[in-house]
Amino acid sequence: MKIVGHEPVINLTFVSRRPIFLRALPIDRGWFSYKERNKSMKKIFNIRLLAVLLAMSMVAAACGGDDGSSETTAAGSTETTEAGTTDTTAAPVDDVTLSVLIHSQEPMTSFVQTFSRNFEESHPGVTVDVSVVSADDLATVTQTRLSANDIDVIDMFGFANPVQPYMGGATPPAWQTLIDAGLLLDITDEPWVANYDEPSIEQAGSFDGRVYSVNLGRTVYGGMFVNNDLLAEVGVDIPTTWSELVSVCEAVKAAGNECMTTGGADGWPVFVGAYGLLGSLYPDQAGLVEGLYTGTVKWDDESTLELWSRYQTYAQDMLESGVTGLGHDAATFRYAAGDVAFLPTGAWQAPNLEGEADFDWTYVPFPGSDNAADNQYLFGKYDQGWSIAANSPNVELAKEYVGAFSDPANYQAFVDETGFIPTQPTATLETTLGQAINPLLENYRVGYEQFWLDPAGAGQWANGGQGASWFQPFNEWDDPVALAMQAQADLQAALDALS
Amino acid sequence: MAVEVVKKNYLFGGGWKSWTPVFLLLPGFGLYLLIAFGPSLATAGYSLTDATGVRGAPVNWIGFDNYDEFLFRGLASRDNIAALNRTLIFSFLVTTVQFSLGLGLALLLNQRLKGRTFFRTLFFLPVILGVVIQGLMWKLFLLPNGGPVSEVFGLFGIQSEFLGGQPSEAFLWVIVVQIWANVGITMVIFLAGMQTIDEDLYEAARIDGAGGWNLFRNITWPQLTPAINTNFLLNIIGSLQAWQLFLVLIGYKNGTQVLGYEIFAQGFGQTGGVSAAFRQGFAAAASIVLFVLVLVLGLSANWFVNRREKKYLG
Numbered sequence: 001m002k003i004v005g006h007e008p009v010i011n012l013t014f015v016s017r018r019p020i021f022l023r024a025l026p027i028d029r030g031w032f033s034y035k036e037r038n039k040s041m042k043k044i045f046n047i048r049l050l051a052v053l054l055a056m057s058m059v060a061a062a063c064g065g066d067d068g069s070s071e072t073t074a075a076g077s078t079e080t081t082e083a084g085t086t087d088t089t090a091a092p093v094d095d096v097t098l099s100v101l102i103h104s105q106e107p108m109t110s111f112v113q114t115f116s117r118n119f120e121e122s123h124p125g126v127t128v129d130v131s132v133v134s135a136d137d138l139a140t141v142t143q144t145r146l147s148a149n150d151i152d153v154i155d156m157f158g159f160a161n162p163v164q165p166y167m168g169g170a171t172p173p174a175w176q177t178l179i180d181a182g183l184l185l186d187i188t189d190e191p192w193v194a195n196y197d198e199p200s201i202e203q204a205g206s207f208d209g210r211v212y213s214v215n216l217g218r219t220v221y222g223g224m225f226v227n228n229d230l231l232a233e234v235g236v237d238i239p240t241t242w243s244e245l246v247s248v249c250e251a252v253k254a255a256g257n258e259c260m261t262t263g264g265a266d267g268w269p270v271f272v273g274a275y276g277l278l279g280s281l282y283p284d285q286a287g288l289v290e291g292l293y294t295g296t297v298k299w300d301d302e303s304t305l306e307l308w309s310r311y312q313t314y315a316q317d318m319l320e321s322g323v324t325g326l327g328h329d330a331a332t333f334r335y336a337a338g339d340v341a342f343l344p345t346g347a348w349q350a351p352n353l354e355g356e357a358d359f360d361w362t363y364v365p366f367p368g369s370d371n372a373a374d375n376q377y378l379f380g381k382y383d384q385g386w387s388i389a390a391n392s393p394n395v396e397l398a399k400e401y402v403g404a405f406s407d408p409a410n411y412q413a414f415v416d417e418t419g420f421i422p423t424q425p426t427a428t429l430e431t432t433l434g435q436a437i438n439p440l441l442e443n444y445r446v447g448y449e450q451f452w453l454d455p456a457g458a459g460q461w462a463n464g465g466q467g468a469s470w471f472q473p474f475n476e477w478d479d480p481v482a483l484a485m486q487a488q489a490d491l492q493a494a495l496d497a498l499s
Numbered sequence: 500m501a502v503e504v505v506k507k508n509y510l511f512g513g514g515w516k517s518w519t520p521v522f523l524l525l526p527g528f529g530l531y532l533l534i535a536f537g538p539s540l541a542t543a544g545y546s547l548t549d550a551t552g553v554r555g556a557p558v559n560w561i562g563f564d565n566y567d568e569f570l571f572r573g574l575a576s577r578d579n580i581a582a583l584n585r586t587l588i589f590s591f592l593v594t595t596v597q598f599s600l601g602l603g604l605a606l607l608l609n610q611r612l613k614g615r616t617f618f619r620t621l622f623f624l625p626v627i628l629g630v631v632i633q634g635l636m637w638k639l640f641l642l643p644n645g646g647p648v649s650e651v652f653g654l655f656g657i658q659s660e661f662l663g664g665q666p667s668e669a670f671l672w673v674i675v676v677q678i679w680a681n682v683g684i685t686m687v688i689f690l691a692g693m694q695t696i697d698e699d700l701y702e703a704a705r706i707d708g709a710g711g712w713n714l715f716r717n718i719t720w721p722q723l724t725p726a727i728n729t730n731f732l733l734n735i736i737g738s739l740q741a742w743q744l745f746l747v748l749i750g751y752k753n754g755t756q757v758l759g760y761e762i763f764a765q766g767f768g769q770t771g772g773v774s775a776a777f778r779q780g781f782a783a784a785a786s787i788v789l790f791v792l793v794l795v796l797g798l799s800a801n802w803f804v805n806r807r808e809k810k811y812l813g
Contacts, residue, residue, distance in 0.1 A: 139768045143777060147554035171776040174768050181555035265638075265663050267750055268771075322644035324663025454770075457573025460753045466771075473660045475753060476667070494573040 097127045102155040103138040111417045146183045152392040156213045156385045160450035168498040170453045184212045185388040192406040200423035204382030215385035217420025222276035222379030224344035229359040258320040258340040263328030273344035274468035276366025279379040289451040299464045299487040308480035315471040350419045350433035363436040379447035457497045459490025545783035552779040565784035586758040593738035601685025623683035634747025666754030692726025721811040728804035
């Protein structure tokens with residue numbers, strides 16, 4: 001039967017291509033009859049209603065039921081679930097979950113998880129939910145979870161770079177915004193704060209005279225790992241000046257080995273590997289940043305041009321080819337293979353190297369200057385620290401957790417495991433790395449990265465501390481003078497806009 | 500008479516029942532206001548502040564300062580305009596190549612070929628993978644030392660640093676991955692369009708002596724108008740907003756950012772520094788710039804496809 005006044009909407013040709021669940025709908029020689037159409041519409045409506053209800057229930061299931069462990073990594077979840085289950089059985093009424101956020105960096109991650117398990121055992125009814133995120137995501141997750149009151153203890157990474165008076169309109173760093181917003185707890189009067197040395201509290205935990213974080217360790221990034229066995233095999237000594245480094249690299253390569261490797265695929269290891277070079281030419285790193293802001297130092301000064309030239313040598317001649325595809329951790333394992341003389345990177349890779357390398361190695365400052373006295377400094381930064389969420393419902397338990405972690409015995413265990421340079425005066429670093437750098441620690445200095453902030457309006461080449469990673473093959477530049485001038489122009493334009 | 504009855508009672512009936520569709524649409528409209536229009540309006544408001552997105556942090560009204568910084572201040576404005584240009588280049592290349600490739604594949608796989616279902620599935624497969632999976636797969640393919648693409652290039656004496664090398668090269672590889680990841684959906688839309696073309700038209704034309712090119716030019720192409728328009732708009736808008744592959748494949752690297760990535764990086768402190776600030780007000784201003792770009796190009800494209808539709812379909 002044909003409906004007068006209606007155009008056919010579905011014909012048999014189309015029906016044959018319809019999804020199988022629609023083929024069950026009634027069709028009268030290719031046309032819907034009116035009654036059948038109504039029936040069909042009802043069926044379709046019912047199917048869609050069911051689909052909508054199903055989708056809504058899935059959304060509800062996905063959004064609801066967050067017991068605090070849903071955002072953790074696999075390792076963290078398992079840990080929490082197991083411990084939580086035990087505690088629930090033991091004391092369901094007193095159950096409290098303490099949420100801890102850390103960034104992923106072995107062996108630190110494993111240590112925190114083990115410590116948390118022990119904390120649970122000594123605090124019946126307490127479950128410690130350790131969330132592990134990548135270092136890149138830590139700031140974002142910290143901000144969102146603090147804003148949502150969904151976290152108690154935070155691994156505060158990068159508590160540095162406060163806006164200096166000479167920086168004009170520079171945007172404050174993320175941690176400063178968190179303090180301004182009242183999201184971090186003032187821990188000045190906590191007794192365990194005194195376990196840490198004064199410089200670390202002052203330089204990596206305080207703002208406006210109040211303490212908001214205890215720092216768990218210094219780390220060094222201005223040096224390089226040295227394969228002693230390889231150098232001995234080639235018949236050269238550890239270089240102490242730039243010229244010696246150039247010669248040693250030539251000798252190592254002539255012997256069929258590689259001079260240096262790095263995690264070029266991640267970008268940052270390339271310029272972090274050259275921070276020692278920057279430091280040996282400008283040992284006063286805070287002064288360098290102030291000078292760049294105030295105009296007493298320029299990226300294209302005649303004296304600074306040497307820096308750019310050495311950046312180029314480092315990027316193009318010293319680093320082995322193909323590192324653009326190598327990640328940071330992979331570079332350490334590559335180095336552990338034994339045919340690369342130097343690994344210019346942070347000392348935080350020492351624990352990985354201890355487990356992998358079967359050759360004799362040490363860690364020395366990067367010899368970036370031709371004056372050996374300028375190459376004696378170990379530049380670095382304060383690594384992670386603990387902060388407590390001001391709005392945490394478990395503030396007292398959070399203090400107890402950080403307090404327990406700060407206990408000298410626990411802290412020593414942490415240092416032993418992670419190889420961090422201690423920030424507690426009673427702790428010592430007795431690893432291979434410790435033996436290498438303990439004699440140099442009196443020359444430890446906070447590095448450039450912890451002072452620099454981009455002024456608003458700065459171009460992408462303004463932060464010359466990253467200059468080593470802008471040369472080919474990592475980026476487009478091949479002329480150090482042109483790049484130096486571009487870096488200064490990018491900085492100057494922003495400084496001019498400020499004034 | 501029968502016609503009258505049918506018209507009045509069609510689906511929902513007359514009287515107050517005729518309002519039923521409006522009531523049924525209300526929840527959807529409410530949801531749209533809540534999750535699409537509302538945030539868009541809030542973004543416009545945010546763009547005039549120095550908001551950080553941190554709860555409790557002060558939010559100050561700074562007028563058009565973010566726009567001024569984005570478009571005119573220092574040499575950062577040069578980089579922002581470069582990101583804008585890069586977005587347009589990315590969109591142009593992705594749209595044209597993906598469109599052409601999708602059409603070619605659809606034409607090929609609309610033939611009665613052996614194994615065509617397998618190939619249709621194969622070309623569509625990347626569409627169902629997430630961006631992270633797509634990115635990680637291609638990072639492995641494009642390893643400069645020992646990756647499969649590097650090995651193939653090596654046979655021809657070509658060396659490349661791929662994603663870790665010069666910005667222009669890395670940028671081109673992201674375009675390749677973007678096209679690979681999305682050409683399947685373009686192909687499927689074209690295939691669906693081709694299957695609605697009446698076979699009689701081809702038969703009649705063949706009887707009149709039309710060859711392959713004439714069949715395509717005079718039947719397939721005009722009859723595909725709705726599919727062409729859909730693909731054209733989807734490709735343009737999708738590529739203007741694409742940035743996730745840049746994040747996964749390259750990260751924040753000078754000379755490669757597109758506007759979408761710049762917005763994310765500024766808003767969530769991902770601009771490379773250890774203490775990079777959350778500049779959500781600034782990111783909102785950049786979002787509005789991107790919105791205007793999408794709007795202008797989207798409306799222009801829409802005008803073009805409407806005109807084309809009238810020309811071919813009346």
